[in-house]
Amino acid sequence: MDNEILFVELNINGELKYLHINKKWTLLHVLREVLNMTGTKYGCGTNDCGACRVLINGEAKNSCVIPAKNLEGKEIITIEGLQDNGSLNTIQKSFVDAGAIQCGFCTPGMIISTSALLKKNPRPSENEIREGLKDNLCRCTGYVKIVEAVKLSSVRLEGSIG
Amino acid sequence: MSDRYTDIKNLEKSFRDKGLKYVGKRIFNRESEMKAAGETIYIDDMRIKGMIYGKILFSPHAHAKIIKIDTKKAEALPGVHAVIHYFNSPHVVYNGAARFYMDSSPMDMPRTEYIFDETVKYVGDRVAAVSADTQKIAEQAVKLIEVEYQDLPSSIDFNKAVVNGSPQANPNGKDGSNICGEWLAYGNATEEETKESIESAEFTFKDTFRTPRVHHGYMEPVCHIADYTREGKLTIWSSCQNVFCFRDVIARALELSQSKVRVIKTVSGGAFGGKLEVMHEVVAGLLSMRSRRPVKLLLNRKETFISTRSRHEAILTVSTGLNRDGKILAQHVESRLNTGAYAGAGPNTVGAQSEKMFVLYNGDKMFYRGASFYSNTPPAGAMRGYGSPQIHAARETHMDRIAVALGIDPVELRKLNVVLPYKNNSLGNNMHNALIKECIETGEKEFNWAKRRKNAGENQSGRYRRGVGMDIAVHGNGWFPVYQDLSTVTIKMNNDGTAVLLTGTHDLGTGSRTIFSQIAGEVLDMSPDLIEIIEADTDITPLDLGAQASRTTYIGGNATILAAANLRTQLLKEASAILKLDDSELIIKDRIISSRNDPQISCSYTEIVASAQAGKYGVQRDLTATESFESVNSVDSYVAVFTELEVDINTGKVRVIEVLPVHNSGKVINPLLFEGQVNGGVHMGLGYALSEEMLIDSETGRIKNPSFGKYKMFRADQMPKITIRTVESPEEAGPFGAKSIGECATDGVAGAIVNAVSHALGNVKLDRIPLTEEYLKSVIIAKVAADIVIEENECE
Ligand code: FES
Numbered sequence: 001m002d003n004e005i006l007f008v009e010l011n012i013n014g015e016l017k018y019l020h021i022n023k024k025w026t027l028l029h030v031l032r033e034v035l036n037m038t039g040t041k042y043g044c045g046t047n048d049c050g051a052c053r054v055l056i057n058g059e060a061k062n063s064c065v066i067p068a069k070n071l072e073g074k075e076i077i078t079i080e081g082l083q084d085n086g087s088l089n090t091i092q093k094s095f096v097d098a099g100a101i102q103c104g105f106c107t108p109g110m111i112i113s114t115s116a117l118l119k120k121n122p123r124p125s126e127n128e129i130r131e132g133l134k135d136n137l138c139r140c141t142g143y144v145k146i147v148e149a150v151k152l153s154s155v156r157l158e159g160s161i162g
Numbered sequence: 163m164s165d166r167y168t169d170i171k172n173l174e175k176s177f178r179d180k181g182l183k184y185v186g187k188r189i190f191n192r193e194s195e196m197k198a199a200g201e202t203i204y205i206d207d208m209r210i211k212g213m214i215y216g217k218i219l220f221s222p223h224a225h226a227k228i229i230k231i232d233t234k235k236a237e238a239l240p241g242v243h244a245v246i247h248y249f250n251s252p253h254v255v256y257n258g259a260a261r262f263y264m265d266s267s268p269m270d271m272p273r274t275e276y277i278f279d280e281t282v283k284y285v286g287d288r289v290a291a292v293s294a295d296t297q298k299i300a301e302q303a304v305k306l307i308e309v310e311y312q313d314l315p316s317s318i319d320f321n322k323a324v325v326n327g328s329p330q331a332n333p334n335g336k337d338g339s340n341i342c343g344e345w346l347a348y349g350n351a352t353e354e355e356t357k358e359s360i361e362s363a364e365f366t367f368k369d370t371f372r373t374p375r376v377h378h379g380y381m382e383p384v385c386h387i388a389d390y391t392r393e394g395k396l397t398i399w400s401s402c403q404n405v406f407c408f409r410d411v412i413a414r415a416l417e418l419s420q421s422k423v424r425v426i427k428t429v430s431g432g433a434f435g436g437k438l439e440v441m442h443e444v445v446a447g448l449l450s451m452r453s454r455r456p457v458k459l460l461l462n463r464k465e466t467f468i469s470t471r472s473r474h475e476a477i478l479t480v481s482t483g484l485n486r487d488g489k490i491l492a493q494h495v496e497s498r499l500n501t502g503a504y505a506g507a508g509p510n511t512v513g514a515q516s517e518k519m520f521v522l523y524n525g526d527k528m529f530y531r532g533a534s535f536y537s538n539t540p541p542a543g544a545m546r547g548y549g550s551p552q553i554h555a556a557r558e559t560h561m562d563r564i565a566v567a568l569g570i571d572p573v574e575l576r577k578l579n580v581v582l583p584y585k586n587n588s589l590g591n592n593m594h595n596a597l598i599k600e601c602i603e604t605g606e607k608e609f610n611w612a613k614r615r616k617n618a619g620e621n622q623s624g625r626y627r628r629g630v631g632m633d634i635a636v637h638g639n640g641w642f643p644v645y646q647d648l649s650t651v652t653i654k655m656n657n658d659g660t661a662v663l664l665t666g667t668h669d670l671g672t673g674s675r676t677i678f679s680q681i682a683g684e685v686l687d688m689s690p691d692l693i694e695i696i697e698a699d700t701d702i703t704p705l706d707l708g709a710q711a712s713r714t715t716y717i718g719g720n721a722t723i724l725a726a727a728n729l730r731t732q733l734l735k736e737a738s739a740i741l742k743l744d745d746s747e748l749i750i751k752d753r754i755i756s757s758r759n760d761p762q763i764s765c766s767y768t769e770i771v772a773s774a775q776a777g778k779y780g781v782q783r784d785l786t787a788t789e790s791f792e793s794v795n796s797v798d799s800y801v802a803v804f805t806e807l808e809v810d811i812n813t814g815k816v817r818v819i820e821v822l823p824v825h826n827s828g829k830v831i832n833p834l835l836f837e838g839q840v841n842g843g844v845h846m847g848l849g850y851a852l853s854e855e856m857l858i859d860s861e862t863g864r865i866k867n868p869s870f871g872k873y874k875m876f877r878a879d880q881m882p883k884i885t886i887r888t889v890e891s892p893e894e895a896g897p898f899g900a901k902s903i904g905e906c907a908t909d910g911v912a913g914a915i916v917n918a919v920s921h922a923l924g925n926v927k928l929d930r931i932p933l934t935e936e937y938l939k940s941v942i943i944a945k946v947a948a949d950i951v952i953e954e955n956e957c958e
Pocket residue numbers: 041042043044045046047048049050051052053062063064065
């Protein structure tokens with residue numbers, strides 16, 4: 001049954017959401033169309049661009065191909081959940097300061113990928129940064145200032161820890 | 163005009179003399195904090211009360227007549243509101259690329275499009291559309307529409323379309339052919355004289371080069387929202403680049419008056435020319451009129467590939483005659499552009515391309531001939547560069563072949579032949595501050611050209627071959643002198659001494675709103691963040707002619723200076739009355755006007771606004787200024803691109819190591835944003851050179867790679883190092899000396915890459931882009947075979 005409706009409990013940005021969903025709905029659909037959380041973007045729907053990235057248990061994943069029903073008990077973080085008490089967090093601020101944002105459509109996905117990358121590898125080399133961002137497409141920036149933004153984030157985060 | 167023009171130039175100079183405060187500063191894009199937070203509302207993020215969803219049925223046929231459409235089943239599906247198609251829709255011909263309301267020249271903008279037509283002319287053409295309560299229902303409903311087609315003969319392959327006698331892809335083709343509009347042919351000599359001069363020159367070269375159809379690949383898919391209300395007003399939101407022309411076209415196609423159509427640009431998720439032309443807005447509008455509900459029409463990524471716009475595929479032949487020193491005596495370019503199923507911007511792109519012929523090189527006889535051709539493929543249209551990347555790729559690779567054959571350094575060959583600043587070009591036009599020669603010289607030094615070229619040349623054995631290459635390119639600034647080019651800006655003072663600026667220009671993520679705030683801030687001595695910038699809404703903002711032709715900063719920036727200068731004069735006049743001092747005795751600093759001699763004698767913008775509104779020294783009035791700027795100078799931006807790369811001769815894979823563009827864009831208003839444009843332009847150029855191509859099945863007309871998985875844009879790990887250099891001498895005619903960058907950033911990349919790959923492979927002839935692994939492997943195999951033959955011959 002394609003239209004089977006399920007009841008699920010999803011942990012999104014630290015809040016439990018109780019939802020009736022169609023079992024085929026992707027996480028992206030649930031975020032954007034059910035919860036009206038539009039920070040996560042639809043760029044392709046085919047797992048190719050990274051605009052729809054979210055963190056699932058700390059890993060960056062493309063939400064456009066993940067059925068929402070499989071995510072019960074997992075911790076989902078979206079771009080809306082990254083803020084620091086209502087202010088941009090260090091990575092977000094670094095993207096702004098580095099001039100890494102042009103049209104901005106890839107930005108939420110890029111920032112999510114950066115969060116996952118820096119968590120695993122707080123001081124990535126340039127190659128590791130590029131490797132870590134290769135599933136996110138950007139058509140505006142040539143990735144130049146995005147890579148700079150990741151470096152800046154890394155320095156700033158290290159500073160705040162050290 | 164000229165007085166006003168001199169006035170603003172003097173004003174600019176006075177700011178420069180005292181030191182610029184905001185212009186020239188690295189200020190981040192004013193939209194970026196919202197975007198970093200994920201809080202910016204792009205069009206697909208808009209939610210309007212009562213909104214329903216549209217879906218288009220796209221043609222599966224390359225060319226067919228629609229005999230019958232049965233919509234009964236679709237209409238019966240619960241949740242469906244309206245079903246529209248050829249048999250129940252207005253049938254008014256238009257051109258979605260139109261720029262002027264009264265633009266009726268058949269040469270420039272033939273009208274060939276309808277909301278729905280009786281024939282479909284490409285796979286992806288519109289057949290019908292529905293609106294329904296949910297996206298899902300709309301998708302189901304279009305599948306229930308039954309259409310009976312009668313196949314028509316088609317011309318899908320471009321090689322076929324250009325041949326006389328091939329089936330007509332569009333009945334508007336000239337005299338039974340597929341020529342769209344007319345051939346454009348002109349030069350500073352006759353075609354015959356030019357050809358004779360080429361033939362009789364000491365050295366004669368001729369090369370034919372092919373460039374692909376590519377897609378803009380903006381990350382935000384195409385989306386429109388339409389809302390038609392009981393009062394008969396249609397509001398269209400579109401992530402677009404040209405609201406006023408959209409209003410004209412939409413009103414025409416839907417038979418509404420312009421006062422009943424309002425077009426509002428939404429925050430752009432990338433456009434690059436791909437959202438310059440009216441696409442499916444007319445469908446969204448008609449669906450809303452029929453449903454009496456707001457309708458959202460979102461294309462998925464596949465639909466965005468097959469039914470939007472793309473860069474014109476091209477075949478160009480360049481012939482040049484030179485003397486022994488390498489001086490160009492005569493040059494001839496013949497160009498054919500594939501405009502796809504509809505005219506769109508075809509003939510106009512030919513026109514824009516033709517100009518590039520004359521503003522880069524000089525020769526005694528220069529002649530351009532070009533035309534666009536219909537084919538049964540998705541329509542081409544505007545894309546960053548607009549005819550320019552094609553001619554540069556063809557001519558610059560041709561120039562390198564000449565350099566090699568004559569034994570002249572490619573850099574020297576170009577220096578010998580480029581146009582010179584403030585001198586006339588071959589057509590007799592003044593070249594203004596055209597610093598292309600300085601760009602070449604700067605790049606030569608900064609890139610260490612001679613040494614790197616030599617090292618690479620000496621290192622051409624083994625699996626990985628190094629190549630070093632360069633080329634040059636040019637792009638304009640607005641339409642003058644081909645068409646009128648104007649923009650109007652309004653600036654209003656708020657009661658607290660801050661301001662609002664209204665402009666019909668479109669920020670495409672390029673940062674033009676930030677640029678205008680810097681320019682207005684400089685003139686008004688007001689921090690840019692205190693100036694709100696409202697853009698592109700046909701009912702609210704003054705006229706602008708769209709984000710195209712690299713005109714936004716150049717034209718809009720000049721209009722901003724005029725409006726801000728006007729407001730500044732009003733502020734000074736009121737202050738002079740308040741302070742009882744002549745304006746020559748007044749200075750402005752941070753929104754305070756004071757006596758030059760005694761800073762204590764002063765008043766703030768707030769006090770000035772209050773005084774004007776109270777009419778203390780004249781009639782009560784609001785402090786606002788509206789000014790139009792008309793372009794009166796044709797100026798060009800230049801670039802020289804240098805690159806080093808490595809070719810794996812086993813696989814044909816190219817790894818680009820560095821790209822160093824040297825831009826002459828006049829004064830850079832915001833280096834941070836400028837660099838963003840250059841980096842993005844290089845990215846787009848690299849894809850054009852090496853990996854991107856929309857592949858179309860020549861039998862069925864289907865696009866074979868309509869996804870980001872199969873259509874290969876460069877990813878972060880494939881990008882080379884980009885080193886940006888500038889030759890920044892101000893251009894008099896530009897706002898604070900600025901010239902354009904957006905398009906110039908991509909124009910010269912492909913030619914430099916091809917030249918470097920050719921260099922890596924022992925100056926092998928490359929006659930197309932993209933240089934895919936497959937293509938390069940075939941070239942390498944052919945070259946190895948040829949070299950063996952040569953060696954054998956030498957042995958004998
Ligand atoms: S939208 Fe999910 S990867 Fe593109």
